[in-house]
Amino acid sequence: MKKILRSSEFFVALVVMVLCIIIGLINPVFFSWENLFDLLRSGVVTGILALGCLIVIVSGGTDVSFATIAIFAVYLASKILIAWQFDGTVLVAFLLSAAIGTVLGLFNGALIAWFRLPTMIVTLGTSSIFRGAMLVFIGTFIINKLPQGILAFGQATLAQVSNANGAVIGLPVSVVIFFGAAVLVWLMMKYTMLGRGIYALGGDRVAAERAGLNVIGIQLFIYGLVGFLAGISGVVHASLVRNVNPFDLIGTEMNVIAAVVLGGARITGGRGTVFGTILGVMLVVIMNNSLILLGIPSYWQRAAIGVLILLGTGITAWQSKRESAANLLES
Amino acid sequence: MPDQILNVDNLSKSFAGVRALQGVNLTMERGEIRCLVGENGCGKSTLIKVIAGVVQPDEGTVTLNGRQYRQIRPIDAIREGIQVIYQDFSLFPNLTVAENIAFNYNLARKKQLVNWRDINRIAREAIAKIGVDLDLGAYVEDLPVADKQIIAICRAISQSARLVIMDEPTTALTEKEVRALFNIIKTLQREGIAILFVSHKLNEVLEISEKITIMRNGRNVTDGNTAGFDRASLVKHMTGREINETNAAIVPQAGNGSVPLLQAENLSCRGRFADVSFSLAAGEIIGITGLLGSGRTELALSLFGIRPADAGTISIEGRPAEIRSVQDAVRHGIGYVPEDRLIEGLFLERSIGSNIVAGTLRRLTRRGLINRAAVGAQIRQWTENLHINTPSTELPVKSLSGGNQQRVVLAKWLAINPKILIMNGPTVGVDVGSKAEIHQIIRDLARQGIGVIIISDDLPELLQNCCRILVMRKGRVLEELPTEGLSEADLTHRLSATAPAPASGTPAHSGQRKQVRPS
Structure with missing residues (x-):
């Protein structure tokens, strides 16, 4: 019990609950199905990206390129599908986009694993390269006429409600993709040696090498997987907004990293859970979408998230500092 | 086979x-x-x-x-x-x-x-x-x-x-x-x-x-x-050479001068130590020992301004001194060689040379810019004086062996020309040969008029080098023992007699709870 109370997930859950209650009290619309669906809808893309980001952060790295990879992958995939005049199932779009994302992610992974370059610098560099390459070689125009499969997927819903104005609000199927991916990542991180290896790598790289872990292989896997998830999230994003804009998503990586860090992942690596990340995503999405319900100007959203990050990481840092001071006296 | x-x-x-x-x-x-x-x-x-x-x-x-x-x-x-x-x-x-x-x-x-x-x-x-x-x-x-x-x-x-x-x-x-x-x-x-x-x-x-x-x-x-x-x-x-470990020939010298170099009176820091009084003369080496948790490291940290004492007075050369921060301590000529040189004492990834001048860089400048020639001269001076054994001072400190790393820490603090040097576990994780040399360096420093405080578990080290030993327990100084005529068995006995129970404390000999990385 003491462990639960001390865990960072507990704090985030508490903050999320308190926030929900406050917003709900001030504006009861918050607790409507309509708003819930809306929140889920806007959380899906951030959520899928956050799962990849979590894995990188646990391994002791930082990736700032996944948002660029996401839009690159879906933009190129859409161009290809349109060129093929392909109008079949959305699965092909997912496969194609995920494959492109994986290739780009592996490019990051190769630079990081073989040349042992700092992860943040590599991904800062490659995200700029990917973006430039996309604008130069693939295009700069918004694609409005998406393949039928993607559009149909975006309209498919799990449930629907109609609001007071008679408008129908649906819960998009892509929510299933997010929760499915979350379960898979959770299983991998908790019950496979690969996942435990990622934690070990984030805890102490030298010890991981000495234990006989294939650190290069693990890093390739991590960044490949981030690319894969980014490719998936790109298609989800396109299906929800019904177009592909090469200038979309870029810049959202900071929100995603914020969500993961708020969810209790340690920025220096080694700690972080899928559950915490989901809570972190909820927090960021609620802040981004619901402050408006409180009548707080949307300009304040960013500042509010910044304050939360400082508080969230500050509290844990302060706690560990106090503990180490206590240890000093004991030892 | x-x-x-x-x-x-x-x-x-x-x-x-x-x-x-x-x-x-x-x-x-x-x-x-x-x-x-x-x-x-x-x-x-x-x-x-x-x-x-x-x-x-x-x-x-x-x-x-x-x-x-x-x-x-x-x-x-x-x-x-x-x-x-x-x-x-x-x-x-x-x-x-x-x-x-x-x-x-x-x-x-x-x-x-x-x-x-x-x-x-x-x-x-x-x-x-x-x-x-x-x-x-x-x-x-x-x-x-x-x-x-x-x-x-x-x-x-x-x-x-x-x-x-x-x-x-x-x-x-x-x-x-x-x-x-x-x-x-x-x-x-x-x-x-x-x-x-x-x-x-x-x-x-x-x-x-x-x-x-x-x-x-x-x-x-x-x-x-x-x-x-x-x-x-x-x-x-x-x-590859004869080292007389017992070194009975060396008699710890008493201090000189009528005014004590450092005088601490009723120094207290809540939850860490209380009522500590002692004095240190120029050219004197004194030892502080005690089991883990005795407050000896905490006392050192206070003297060096990391965790300032909240009661009591410190005077240096007869004048009252306020030591509220490390900067204050350095200004008063106090140097501190920490317990864990790897974490507290060195920039492991940086070069040997940068580490040596880390404490004195401000003095080695001309119109706000670093004076390369002066820096080089200082690095050369200390690598030679302390026999730091390396092919190049450009190599990172972590490439050195434990004994040599300890010398780099020493060089860093000697470069500020301290009047008082506090050394916490100066030879932990250091081999026999380097240990003898470090002891020699410490005695030479004292001969030049520096007051040295050695904090150590290593009783022979204290007995060989110090003229007085303060035994601490639970944040207080129990005894102040002159080393003349004091045997190791005696000191062990005094230490363990003050221990609450042999199981929970650390027997004096082996109690170096420190993590030392591979050399």
Whole structure:
């Protein structure tokens, strides 16, 4: 019990609950199905990206390129599908986009694993390269006429409600993709040696090498997987907004990293859970979408998230500092 | 020869042009306990890393259980039953005790999936084997060093090891824990496991080993049955020269001058220490000792302004001095050589030269810009004065051996021209030869009029160098003993007489709870 109370997930859950209650009290619309669906809808893309980001952060790295990879992958995939005049199932779009994302992610992974370059610098560099390459070689125009499969997927819903104005609000199927991916990542991180290896790598790289872990292989896997998830999230994003804009998503990586860090992942690596990340995503999405319900100007959203990050990481840092001071006296 | 587990043949390895190993040979057989001894930087750590597959040799071969390897990967070594317990333990701080113990076991068996019940079982079995009690669910980063050592040993024995290599395993252990470790080693031996024991503590080496291999400067010096060695011959082979460890010829000199250099009166810091009074004269060396938790380190931190005292007075050369911060302390000419040089005393990744001038950079400037010539001159001066042994001062400090690292820390503080030097554990993790030299440096400093405070567990060190010893317990100074006529047995007795109970405290000799990285 003491462990639960001390865990960072507990704090985030508490903050999320308190926030929900406050917003709900001030504006009861918050607790409507309509708003819930809306929140889920806007959380899906951030959520899928956050799962990849979590894995990188646990391994002791930082990736700032996944948002660029996401839009690159879906933009190129859409161009290809349109060129093929392909109008079949959305699965092909997912496969194609995920494959492109994986290739780009592996490019990051190769630079990081073989040349042992700092992860943040590599991904800062490659995200700029990917973006430039996309604008130069693939295009700069918004694609409005998406393949039928993607559009149909975006309209498919799990449930629907109609609001007071008679408008129908649906819960998009892509929510299933997010929760499915979350379960898979959770299983991998908790019950496979690969996942435990990622934690070990984030805890102490030298010890991981000495234990006989294939650190290069693990890093390739991590960044490949981030690319894969980014490719998936790109298609989800396109299906929800019904177009592909090469200038979309870029810049959202900071929100995603914020969500993961708020969810209790340690920025220096080694700690972080899928559950915490989901809570972190909820927090960021609620802040981004619901402050408006409180009548707080949307300009304040960013500042509010910044304050939360400082508080969230500050509290844990302060706690560990106090503990180490206590240890000093004991030892 | 099925009984031969390890055969190292004519191994050589260089790092950045420095010969770490030159034609080294080593053989280990089933159930053999062998000690590998040598000064810091003699190549012991490199040899271990080659056997473990972490470092690839330039020349020579390693044969494990009859299979010859030119290149060993860590996983090969583990599959051949080679287990290394490194000085830094190589544990994962972010994982639990149970997972740390079982991690390598699962990895070596090429498991893909994790069964948490298995992990707990493996950990429980290993812990039961050495008869200790640990919270399996605790995170390793929250545990004290001694527990980490035990976890590392549990991890090694949880895998069917044929050869366990222990690099300085007793550095962080108390006397009682050392006994327990020796019992474990004997148990392992009965099961046919060979132990390669690397240690600085020669008494332990002579006690536990059956055979001894001595290295010096990257070469084998000698090899033989333990019965054929004694302390003096070990020291001689290790250093290549005669060192009189007892050094009775040196009489600690008393201080001079009528006004004490440093005078502390009723110094207190809530929760850390209380009512500490003492004085230090110029040219005097005094010692502070006490069991862990006695407040001796806390006192030093206060004198150096890291955690300022909240009551009492400090005067320096008769004038009252306010020491509220490290800057204040440095301005008053106080230098502090910390307990853990790796964490507190050095910028490990930076060059030797940058470390030496780190404290004095501001004085080595001209119109706000760094004066390269002055910096170079200062670096040269201190590397020569303190005999820091390195091919280049541009190399990172972490490339140096323990003794040389300690000299760099010393150089950094001597460069500020201190009047008072506080040294916390000045020779922890330092080999016999360097230890004698560091003691010589300390005495020379005192002769030049610097007042030195040595905080140490090493009673012979205190008795040889200090003229008075303050014994602390629970934050208070119990006694102030002149060393003249004081014997080690006497001092041990005084220390343990003040201990609450032998089990919870640290017997004076071995109580250096410090983590020292491989040199």
